[in-house]
Amino acid sequence: MNLTLKVWRQKNSTSTGKFVTYKAEEISPDMSFLEMLDVVNEGLVKKKEEPIQFDHDCREGICGMCSLVINGEPHGPKRATTTCQLHMRSFKDKDTIVIEPWRANSFPVVKDLAVDRSAFDRIQQAGGYVSVGTGGVPDANEIAIPKVIADEAFNSATCIGCGACVAACKNASAMLFVSAKISQYAMLPQGQPERYQRAEAMVMKMDEEGFGSCTNTYACEAQCPKEIKVTNIARMNREFFTAEFIKG
Amino acid sequence: MSNFSKAFSSTLGRKLIMCLTGLFLCSFLIVHLTGNFQLFKNDGGLAFNQYAHFMTHFTPIKVVSYLLYSSILIHTIWALIITLKNKKARPVAYAITPKDGSIWSSRNMGVLGTILFVFIVVHMANFWYKYHQGYTPLIEYRTDLNSGATMSRTISESEFTGYVSYIDNGIEITKSEDLYLEVSNAFQQWWLVLFYVIAMAALSFHLVHGFQSAFQTLGWNNSKYRPLIKFIGVWIFSILIPIGFAAMPIYFFFK
Ligand code: SF4
Ligand code: FES
Numbered sequence: 001m002n003l004t005l006k007v008w009r010q011k012n013s014t015s016t017g018k019f020v021t022y023k024a025e026e027i028s029p030d031m032s033f034l035e036m037l038d039v040v041n042e043g044l045v046k047k048k049e050e051p052i053q054f055d056h057d058c059r060e061g062i063c064g065m066c067s068l069v070i071n072g073e074p075h076g077p078k079r080a081t082t083t084c085q086l087h088m089r090s091f092k093d094k095d096t097i098v099i100e101p102w103r104a105n106s107f108p109v110v111k112d113l114a115v116d117r118s119a120f121d122r123i124q125q126a127g128g129y130v131s132v133g134t135g136g137v138p139d140a141n142e143i144a145i146p147k148v149i150a151d152e153a154f155n156s157a158t159c160i161g162c163g164a165c166v167a168a169c170k171n172a173s174a175m176l177f178v179s180a181k182i183s184q185y186a187m188l189p190q191g192q193p194e195r196y197q198r199a200e201a202m203v204m205k206m207d208e209e210g211f212g213s214c215t216n217t218y219a220c221e222a223q224c225p226k227e228i229k230v231t232n233i234a235r236m237n238r239e240f241f242t243a244e245f246i247k248g
Numbered sequence: 249m250s251n252f253s254k255a256f257s258s259t260l261g262r263k264l265i266m267c268l269t270g271l272f273l274c275s276f277l278i279v280h281l282t283g284n285f286q287l288f289k290n291d292g293g294l295a296f297n298q299y300a301h302f303m304t305h306f307t308p309i310k311v312v313s314y315l316l317y318s319s320i321l322i323h324t325i326w327a328l329i330i331t332l333k334n335k336k337a338r339p340v341a342y343a344i345t346p347k348d349g350s351i352w353s354s355r356n357m358g359v360l361g362t363i364l365f366v367f368i369v370v371h372m373a374n375f376w377y378k379y380h381q382g383y384t385p386l387i388e389y390r391t392d393l394n395s396g397a398t399m400s401r402t403i404s405e406s407e408f409t410g411y412v413s414y415i416d417n418g419i420e421i422t423k424s425e426d427l428y429l430e431v432s433n434a435f436q437q438w439w440l441v442l443f444y445v446i447a448m449a450a451l452s453f454h455l456v457h458g459f460q461s462a463f464q465t466l467g468w469n470n471s472k473y474r475p476l477i478k479f480i481g482v483w484i485f486s487i488l489i490p491i492g493f494a495a496m497p498i499y500f501f502f503k
Binding site for chain 2: 006008019069071072073074098100103104105106167168170171172173175203204206207210211212213214215216217218219222223230231233234235236237238239240241244245
């Protein structure tokens with residue numbers, strides 16, 4: 001496959017970036033999107049040019065490091081798929097592909113396509129954990145949890161913290177991510193002691209980091225590679241309002 | 249109290265304000281529409297004028313109407329605040345607007361809301377303001393209680409000392425401001441009728457997203473309630489109610 005890429009190049013967080021056009025030639029349809037970029041970068045290095053910076057780690061769709069808005073879609077055109085798991089067969093020969101970073105005030109560009117997502121870490125640190133010592137592994141079924149609840153909590157816990165929800169949202173809102181992190185504990189017995197403190201602390205931290213406010217367009221749900229549901233956001237609202245107005 | 253103000257100034261709290269004022273305005277639409285159905289009665293406007301007098305002079309309703317005016321203002325101002333803050337959350341725009349599978353109205357609530365706000369101003373200037381300032385024409389109805397026949401005639405300022413309704417010799421006499429005539433006259437202008445119809449279309453699109461969205465904000469979105477909320481939001485609030493309102497100017501224009 002031969003492709004034309006329009007790639008966002010930006011030196012650092014303070015400079016203004018611009019699009020630069022590259023040719024990606026003799027690309028195998030079986031390559032992943034990131035492997036295609038590797039090939040382009042090898043070419044750039046050979047020409048003694050600065051390679052395109054992009055984030056990645058596991059390349060298995062589990063770590064949440066890869067990003068990229070590809071032709072206007074976070075993680076590209078394939079649903080429920082991270083960029084690292086997206087293959088070039090999802091594109092056509094001679095396609096032009098526009099590649100941009102996640103764009104949000106709270107995710108400043110580090111370089112080119114790599115953005116700083118540490119705002120998510122700070123939200124997690126504000127309350128996205130259980131602070132009691134958990135000890136050794138308990139016996140199976142020692143704590144009875146109905147299957148439906150366990151499944152629901154598990155689904156919320158599959159959020160990989162990639163930030164595509166923020167990238168997709170017209171308000172750059174982080175509510176899908178935060179609600180998933182609040183939900184995974186709100187439903188389980190281990191999460192109960194700090195349930196309302198957690199909801200309050202994480203929401204307040206999210207606001208402090210400058211993410212936008214949800215207007216319920218549900219773009220996040222459509223673009224999330226892990227198909228996290230917006231019902232999590234409804235749950236977060238409930239948890240937060242209970243924390244603020246009922247539990248005091 | 250400080251906890252309350254903190255909660256309401258959070259992103260979630262601001263949404264809650266939008267949601268509560270929005271739902272209150274939705275409930276008002278039902279009352280307003282039901283009352284305005286009196287316009288369709290073929291009684292020379294008697295029932296409608298009585299209704300208009302009741303709505304503007306019954307104290308509990310007056311209190312609610314102040315709540316209503318403030319809800320409109322708060323809903324508008326908070327929408328502006330939220331929009332400005334949300335714009336700041338993404339200072340550099342995408343070259344290609346993200347495709348996101350969201351419905352059009354959910355992304356354009358501001359545009360729709362602006363149309364509705366302009367509509368409310370025009371609507372209130374046309375009827376509410378004139379009525380409250382006493383610029384409305386005056387009318388007297390005489391209903392023969394034996395035959396049920398009603399006669400009406402326009403009366404002058406000097407014959408009118410405020411709204412009255414009494415029975416004299418088997419005839420019920422009602423002297424009232426004639427808001428019905430005001431409405432009927434206003435809707436002889438085609439451009440006003442068109443403006444009302446457009447505004448009701450905007451209302452429809454605003455509510456198709458807004459009504460369901462309010463329940464999501466309240467945290468009332470799960471597989472059990474969603475179908476019911478969706479049904480009410482789509483069929484009642486974004487189809488029946490806007491059509492009901494739009495029918496009024498159209499009715500008077502073609503009457
Ligand atoms: S909710 Fe989805 S899109 Fe958002 S961070 Fe988690 S996995 Fe990524
Ligand atoms: S690189 Fe780990 S999820 Fe894509």
